Amino acid sequence: VSPAKRTTTPTLEEVAAAAGVSRSTASRVVNGSHLVSESVRAAVSAAIEQLNYTPNRAARSLANRQTMAIALVVPEDTTRVFADPYFAAITQGISRVLAETDYVLTLHLGASEKTQRYLRTGNVDGALVVSHHSGDHGLADLGGTLPVVFGGRPIDSASVTSYYVDVDNAAAAGAGTRHLIESGRTRIATIAGPADMPAAIDRFRGWTAEIEGAGLDAARVTRGDFSMSSGVRAMRALLAAWPDIDAVFVASDLMALGALSVLREQGIRVPTDVAIVGFDDIAAAAEPDTQLTTVHQPSLEMGEEMTRRLLRLLRGEAIEHAHIMETTVVVRRTA
Amino acid sequence: VSPAKRTTTPTLEEVAAAAGVSRSTASRVVNGSHLVSESVRAAVSAAIEQLNYTPNRAARSLANRQTMAIALVVPEDTTRVFADPYFAAITQGISRVLAETDYVLTLHLGASEKTQRYLRTGNVDGALVVSHHSGDHGLADLGGTLPVVFGGRPIDSASVTSYYVDVDNAAAAGAGTRHLIESGRTRIATIAGPADMPAAIDRFRGWTAEIEGAGLDAARVTRGDFSMSSGVRAMRALLAAWPDIDAVFVASDLMALGALSVLREQGIRVPTDVAIVGFDDIAAAAEPDTQLTTVHQPSLEMGEEMTRRLLRLLRGEAIEHAHIMETTVVVRRTA
DNA sequence: CTGAAAGCGCTTACAG
DNA sequence: CTGAAAGCGCTTACAG
Numbered sequence: 001v002s003p004a005k006r007t008t009t010p011t012l013e014e015v016a017a018a019a020g021v022s023r024s025t026a027s028r029v030v031n032g033s034h035l036v037s038e039s040v041r042a043a044v045s046a047a048i049e050q051l052n053y054t055p056n057r058a059a060r061s062l063a064n065r066q067t068m069a070i071a072l073v074v075p076e077d078t079t080r081v082f083a084d085p086y087f088a089a090i091t092q093g094i095s096r097v098l099a100e101t102d103y104v105l106t107l108h109l110g111a112s113e114k115t116q117r118y119l120r121t122g123n124v125d126g127a128l129v130v131s132h133h134s135g136d137h138g139l140a141d142l143g144g145t146l147p148v149v150f151g152g153r154p155i156d157s158a159s160v161t162s163y164y165v166d167v168d169n170a171a172a173a174g175a176g177t178r179h180l181i182e183s184g185r186t187r188i189a190t191i192a193g194p195a196d197m198p199a200a201i202d203r204f205r206g207w208t209a210e211i212e213g214a215g216l217d218a219a220r221v222t223r224g225d226f227s228m229s230s231g232v233r234a235m236r237a238l239l240a241a242w243p244d245i246d247a248v249f250v251a252s253d254l255m256a257l258g259a260l261s262v263l264r265e266q267g268i269r270v271p272t273d274v275a276i277v278g279f280d281d282i283a284a285a286a287e288p289d290t291q292l293t294t295v296h297q298p299s300l301e302m303g304e305e306m307t308r309r310l311l312r313l314l315r316g317e318a319i320e321h322a323h324i325m326e327t328t329v330v331v332r333r334t335a
Numbered sequence: 336v337s338p339a340k341r342t343t344t345p346t347l348e349e350v351a352a353a354a355g356v357s358r359s360t361a362s363r364v365v366n367g368s369h370l371v372s373e374s375v376r377a378a379v380s381a382a383i384e385q386l387n388y389t390p391n392r393a394a395r396s397l398a399n400r401q402t403m404a405i406a407l408v409v410p411e412d413t414t415r416v417f418a419d420p421y422f423a424a425i426t427q428g429i430s431r432v433l434a435e436t437d438y439v440l441t442l443h444l445g446a447s448e449k450t451q452r453y454l455r456t457g458n459v460d461g462a463l464v465v466s467h468h469s470g471d472h473g474l475a476d477l478g479g480t481l482p483v484v485f486g487g488r489p490i491d492s493a494s495v496t497s498y499y500v501d502v503d504n505a506a507a508a509g510a511g512t513r514h515l516i517e518s519g520r521t522r523i524a525t526i527a528g529p530a531d532m533p534a535a536i537d538r539f540r541g542w543t544a545e546i547e548g549a550g551l552d553a554a555r556v557t558r559g560d561f562s563m564s565s566g567v568r569a570m571r572a573l574l575a576a577w578p579d580i581d582a583v584f585v586a587s588d589l590m591a592l593g594a595l596s597v598l599r600e601q602g603i604r605v606p607t608d609v610a611i612v613g614f615d616d617i618a619a620a621a622e623p624d625t626q627l628t629t630v631h632q633p634s635l636e637m638g639e640e641m642t643r644r645l646l647r648l649l650r651g652e653a654i655e656h657a658h659i660m661e662t663t664v665v666v667r668r669t670a
Numbered sequence: 671c672t673g674a675a676a677g678c679g680c681t682t683a684c685a686g
Numbered sequence: 687c688t689g690a691a692a693g694c695g696c697t698t699a700c701a702g
């Protein structure tokens with residue numbers, strides 16, 4: 001049978017036969033075992049190459065109880081969340097590090113009964129859960145069932161025992177706010193995020209602490225839902241309630257973009273009249289026409305780090321429960 | 336062993352024992368075979384329930400040569416594409432119909448050698464490929480290896496034999512342009528998409544045909560890359576080159592949003608001075624502060640339809656190669 | 671360092 | 687309608 005003609009995938013058995021060794025030995029070289037002589041390794045490698053052999057995943061999983069699959073679960077399945085650049089970047093990071101391994105990624109939008117059962121019943125070796133919202137739909141104790149690392153601090157009771165990577169949202173928001181204070185602004189407002197999201201809560205706390213610490217008035221507050229249009233509404237509301245504001249710390253770049261469009265529309269100069277600091281540093285923030293000053297959050301790297309940590313957990317290594325990544329204030333044109 | 340205490344998953348063997356039947360019979364009821372008596376079915380079902388049995392996927396795949404997995408591949412892996420609301424909606428649709436089946440979705444960003452090999456060596460039962468760009472990185476003949484349905488017409492040679500769902504981009508763009516013409520506009524520009532993307536090419540063609548058909552001037556053209564910031568740049572360019580324009584058909588909502596912000600900034604009234612029609616109908620288009628008139632494309636439904644079609648292919652049913660979905664012009668405030 | 675053998679948990683002809 | 691048996695393609699003690 002010429003390799004070009006065969007339609008069915010070659011098996012380990014055939015590789016072994018071609019190399020003149022046993023199936024066990026062929027298996028050992030496929031798996032990089034050290035107890036194989038150099039000559040045998042070469043022969044088997046040649047056979048693998050020649051037959052274009054790829055191990056059958058199902059057979060492998062069945063035999064060694066590893067699936068070589070890891071799940072990416074996004075508990076909330078609204079389009080808004082999924083289209084979030086932050087989420088896109090995290091997924092990118094996850095995909096990037098997984099690409100260098102033999103693991104495959106399964107995608108789960110929502111945390112349905114079916115998904116939970118899938119996760120708990122040995123179909124994946126581990127899970128990555130990315131969620132902005134607090135309501136983790138019963139995913140809290142998932143970590144007790146299989147290795148899990150969360151993107152963002154989980155708000156639930158199990159958080160002390162869960163693994164997660166995050167930034168220090170309060171400190172980061174504080175730094176962004178401080179930039180405004182240090183540049184002489186005194187009537188600094190904030191457009192906060194949803195009151196039920198840990199990241200939003202922490203950023204708001206960071207802003208408040210910094211404002212009060214500077215002896216300024218922390219009353220100029222409004223909220224959005226992290227979307228651009230909510231930023232538009234929030235900015236209008238802010239302007240209506242406190243026409244005197246000279247700066248605003250916005251809890252997400254998308255909302256900041258919305259806020260900027262309102263200021264532009266109303267002919268309010270940025271940063272001369274009102275300075276704006278965002279949060280995230282999405283790609284759009286760096287655009288020549290935007291040049292948004294913002295708190296940089298390493299989203300893609302967070303995805304990479306989550307994945308690397310999960311991989312370590314899968315190798316049986318011990319890691320700390322929390323991994324906090326660095327943020328920086330990126331000063332551009334709006335503040 | 337009480338079911339509550341056991342840590343290992345029960346096997347079919349155990350279910351069979353508990354029900355007092357053979358493994359074969361237990362397997363038959365798990366798989367809904369008709370050749371099982373009612374009483375036996377009941378007994379096995381009870382055992383399954385009681386033991387909380389879930390079939391082992393690996394064992395099942397190995398035995399019946401089905402993986403019950405389908406791949407979602409996004410050939411280009413830039414953050415920009417992945418954060419695209421259109422893509423997010425499609426994925427949502429895919430996920431939604433798959434949720435009602437036993438299939439799981441694997442996610443592949445980029446079309447690396449590794450991914451291609453994965454797809455071609457029997458690790459999934461079928462694939463869904465979503466791509467805006469033409470350069471499908473060798474995915475063209477993927478359909479010869481396993482069932483595949485594309486989101487968007489593939490531009491490559493294999494397209495006549497591939498399955499895809501799409502909209503009639505030329506006709507849809509024509510309809511959007513016609514809306515502008517019929518409302519009395521005469522100096523109608525367009526912000527087109529990338530010259531290497533089938534959807535962009537077709538939309539531009541649709542605009543051109545309609546403009547020329549009405550005896551108008553089809554010279555007012557500029558291009559973006561479908562991103563909001565490119566819309567900003569394109570709108571500025573348009574205004575600089577042809578200050579007389581009274582309308583613009585924009586090939587994507589994201590670009591239209593950018594264009595609108597420029598008009599707002601320059602104090603140009605919409606739609607009084609310049610009317611705008613977008614394409615996609617993303618969530619942001621319907622926002623109270625935007626109210627963008629646009630060509631609605633059923634993105635989520637396209638994802639659903641792609642998936643349903645792939646499922647049919649997997650069942651061995653015959654389907655047409657192309658499935659074209661309806662678009663409509665949604666008239667809001669900008670035109 | 672290498673091989674024979676058992677086993678992973680299912681499905682599916684084949685008989686009956 | 688039901689069961690015994692073979693087989694899916696691997697891995698992994700166990701001997702040697």
